[in-house]
Amino acid sequence: MRDFSYLRAGSVDAARQASALPGAMLLAGGTTLIDLAKCGVAEPDTLVDITHLKGLDAITVDDRGATIGALAKMSSIADHADIKSRFPAVSEALWQAASAQIRNMATIGGNLMQRTRCPYFRDRENFPACNKRTPGSGCSAIGGVTRGHAVLGTSEACIATYPGDLAVALVAFDAIVHLGDRQVQVEDFFLLPGTTPDKEHAIQQGEVITAISIPGTPAARRSTYLKVRDRQSYEFAAASAAVGIEFEADGRTIRDLRVALGGVATKPWRARAVEAALKGKVLEADVVRRASLLAMEGAVDHGANHYKIELAPRVVARAILKMGETA
Amino acid sequence: MTNQTTIHLTINGHQHELEIEPRVTLLDALRDHLGLTGTKKGCDQGQCGACTVHVDGQRVLACLTLAAQVEGRAVTTIEGLAEADGTLHAVQAAFLEQDAFQCGYCTPGQIMSAVACIREGHAGSDDEIREYMAGNLCRCGAYPHIVAAVRQAATEVAS
Numbered sequence: 001m002r003d004f005s006y007l008r009a010g011s012v013d014a015a016r017q018a019s020a021l022p023g024a025m026l027l028a029g030g031t032t033l034i035d036l037a038k039c040g041v042a043e044p045d046t047l048v049d050i051t052h053l054k055g056l057d058a059i060t061v062d063d064r065g066a067t068i069g070a071l072a073k074m075s076s077i078a079d080h081a082d083i084k085s086r087f088p089a090v091s092e093a094l095w096q097a098a099s100a101q102i103r104n105m106a107t108i109g110g111n112l113m114q115r116t117r118c119p120y121f122r123d124r125e126n127f128p129a130c131n132k133r134t135p136g137s138g139c140s141a142i143g144g145v146t147r148g149h150a151v152l153g154t155s156e157a158c159i160a161t162y163p164g165d166l167a168v169a170l171v172a173f174d175a176i177v178h179l180g181d182r183q184v185q186v187e188d189f190f191l192l193p194g195t196t197p198d199k200e201h202a203i204q205q206g207e208v209i210t211a212i213s214i215p216g217t218p219a220a221r222r223s224t225y226l227k228v229r230d231r232q233s234y235e236f237a238a239a240s241a242a243v244g245i246e247f248e249a250d251g252r253t254i255r256d257l258r259v260a261l262g263g264v265a266t267k268p269w270r271a272r273a274v275e276a277a278l279k280g281k282v283l284e285a286d287v288v289r290r291a292s293l294l295a296m297e298g299a300v301d302h303g304a305n306h307y308k309i310e311l312a313p314r315v316v317a318r319a320i321l322k323m324g325e326t327a
Numbered sequence: 328m329t330n331q332t333t334i335h336l337t338i339n340g341h342q343h344e345l346e347i348e349p350r351v352t353l354l355d356a357l358r359d360h361l362g363l364t365g366t367k368k369g370c371d372q373g374q375c376g377a378c379t380v381h382v383d384g385q386r387v388l389a390c391l392t393l394a395a396q397v398e399g400r401a402v403t404t405i406e407g408l409a410e411a412d413g414t415l416h417a418v419q420a421a422f423l424e425q426d427a428f429q430c431g432y433c434t435p436g437q438i439m440s441a442v443a444c445i446r447e448g449h450a451g452s453d454d455e456i457r458e459y460m461a462g463n464l465c466r467c468g469a470y471p472h473i474v475a476a477v478r479q480a481a482t483e484v485a486s
Contacts, residue, residue, distance in 0.1 A: 003330050006349030006395050027396070034352070034391045035373050047349070049396055075385075079447075099462020100444065101376060104385040105392065233461035 001037045008049045012056070012180070012208055018048040020206025026050055028071060029105040031098070032114050040124050041115075041133055056210065057107075061086060065216040070109030070178075070209045074166070075100065077108060086216060089172065089223035089242045093165040096227045099234050109209035111166050112177060112189065113201060117236055118160035120144060131157040132197040146302040148236070151309055152265035158197030159302055160266060161236075162190065165227060168262035169242040170212065171270050173220045178211040179203060186212070190267035219244035219256045226319040227262070228311065237263030239312040243319040245283075252282045259316055261295060264308045271295040274316060283324040285317075292317040334398050338363065339407025345394065353397055354378045354389035357404060365405035365435050369464070376463035379436040380404050386443035405435035408442065418442050418480040427476035429467035437463045441477045450481035 009015035019026050023045030027033055036042035050056075056071040061082035068077060077083055078094035098106065120127045120140035129138035141149055141159050150161040170186040177189045189202050203209070214220065223244035229235040240262035246255045257278050259271040273294035281287055292313040299309045336343045338361065345360055354371070357363040357380070369377030371390045378389040381403040408416045418441045421427070428434045440463045444450050449459035456477045457470075465473060 001350050003348055003350050005330060006332065006393065008395075027393070030391050030393065030396070031373060031388075034393065037350075038372060047393075049393075051396055052399070075447075095458075099376065100447075100449070100459050101379055101386050101388045101440065101462045102373060102391075105387045233458050 001034075002040070002043055004037075004044050005046045006049065007046055008052055010053075012050075012053065012210060015048055015050050015053070015208050016180070016206050018046070019208065021046065022205075024048055024205075026208065028107040028110040029073070029102075030110075031102050031106045032110065036115060036122070039122050041122060050208070051107075059083065061216075063216055065214050066090075067211055067213045068108050069211050071107045074098070074103035074106045074108065074111060078103065085221075087169075087173070087214060087220050087223065089169040089220070089225040089244060090166065090214065092225035093169040093227075093240075093242060096225065096233075097165040108166070108212055111164060112186070112209060112212070113203075114164050115200070116160035117163045118149065121160055132160055132193070132200075135196070135198045142302060145304060147304040148238075149302055149305045150264060150266045151296070151299040151301050151305055151312075152261070152269055153192050153267055154300060154302075155193045155195065155197070155266075157195055158193035158266065160193070160197065161263060162265060162267045163236045163263075164268070165225065165237065165240060165262055167268040168240060168260045169223075169225055170214065171268040172223070172242040172244060172258040172260035173214050173217065175212055175214040177209060178213065179207045180210055182207070187268070187270055193266050217244070217256070218246040219258050222246065222323055223258070224319055224323055226315055226322070228315050229263075239263045239308055239315045241312070241316045241319040243316065243323055245320065245323040247283075254278050254281055254283055257320070259295065259320070261312055261316070264299075264312045271316065273297055278320070283320075285321060288320050288324075289313075289317045292320065332395065334395050336361075336394065336397065336402060337400070338402045339404060340401075347394060349393065349395050351394050352390055353380070353392040353394045353402070356394035357389060363404055363406055367432055367435055369433065369436075374464070375433070375436075376440060377433050377436040379439040379463065381439060381443060384443075384446070386440050403439075405439055408438065416442065417483045418445070418476070421476040421480040421483070422473075425472045425476035425479060427469055427472040428465075429469050433463060433465045433467075437465065437473055441473075441480065444477065445481045445484050450477055453478065456481075 025044040127140040227240040244258040277291035367377035369375035
């Protein structure tokens with residue numbers, strides 16, 4: 001790991017100023033940044049440690065929704081009683097992510113800044129070509145081993161999968177990132193790779209994530225996060241779905257539906273076509289299965305990741321049907 | 328030119344002053360600067376759990392934590408788990424009784440993780456133990472005995 005200087009921010013304003021300087025990066029839980037610094041992928045000149053800031057880790061939940069301070073740990077959000085009861089998909093996405101140790105370190109703000117696990121991105125020595133790491137250098141994944149790569153939202157420059165779980169649930173429920181006074185929808189916070197895969201987030205150097213808020217809705221209250229993976233725990237998703245549902249008074253007709261996908265796209269992926277196809281319909285297994293196929297509209301595989309195109313709609317259908325069973 | 332900085336750490340209740348580079352991880356500070364080699368370096372990239380320690384009572388990975396970050400926080404390592412008179416912690420005793428290791432390299436991390444797992448209330452069933460201990464890999468494959476040890480210790484701690 002290359003040497004850097006270390007600065008402990010005394011306030012959010014100080015963190016903004018210090019991190020605005022070239023070569024400076026904010027350090028929170030460190031589970032992505034220190035890891036990538038060891039790989040030689042992140043090369044900060046200065047780390048601005050914000051973990052000692054007070055008052056940025058509060059979790060407040062009321063009828064309007066939840067507001068979670070940027071420094072709240074993944075573990076404390078996952079175990080929070082009101083998050084579990086009002087936003088089950090958020091809690092489930094969190095406790096199924098990473099390991100208990102990492103969840104105790106990682107903050108919700110840092111979680112949004114998590115980088116891809118694309119092995120070519122992480123291996124600078126053996127794969128110099130990576131447009132996300134070194135713009136214009138090419139993509140080693142295209143034509144390489146692609147089993148974990150994205151089938152949605154890809155470009156000719158990059159097919160790296162967005163690896164996280166939490167943001168998938170956040171996108172499903174229209175959560176908002178607070179960057180001090182500026183607010184951005186979580187869905188817009190994540191950028192498609194296009195021709196600039198190095199630019200992953202709608203955040204400027206010197207901006208600090210201060211909180212995440214999630215509107216309280218009946219669909220969020222009746223929600224789940226289903227994660228399918230190669231091993232049962234401590235593994236990234238092969239395909240995952242955050243699903244929330246609200247029924248009409250008859251308990252069968254779908255009034256509101258939220259569907260977002262993980263493990264298959266270059267960013268947390270909202271599946272609006274599935275939502276639109278099922279709203280107003282009576283929940284029936286074959287109707288749900290057929291509509292779930294719409295989640296893969298526009299999907300492009302790169303050989304070994306073709307299975308995701310079949311897998312993801314099944315995950316979506318299973319999650320929707322599971323929410324229907326509890327009607 | 329070196330970029331040394333002075334930091335003060337509280338490890339197992341003892342104060343230490345260190346002259347280190349800011350890039351030194353808590354794991355390297357413990358092992359190479361303080362001689363506390365009970366905490367193991369397995370993968371050194373946050374995937375195996377061998378370096379698990381407690382910071383303010385929470386289990387974390389020492390390999391992805393900078394030593395400078397834990398200034399002012401209480402760090403507990405495997406060396407700080409037993410009583411002053413040498414009486415083993417219930418989890419340590421259970422690992423011995425259940426023969427919950429083979430080569431022993433992952434064991435300090437497993438034990439630190441298990442102590443926290445029980446304290447968090449995530450040791451309610453074998454499935455829950457497996458899920459919440461998933462961040463600690465054992466390449467010898469002693470998992471069934473590890474689960475038995477955690478279950479035994481959880482029962483003892485509760486009673």
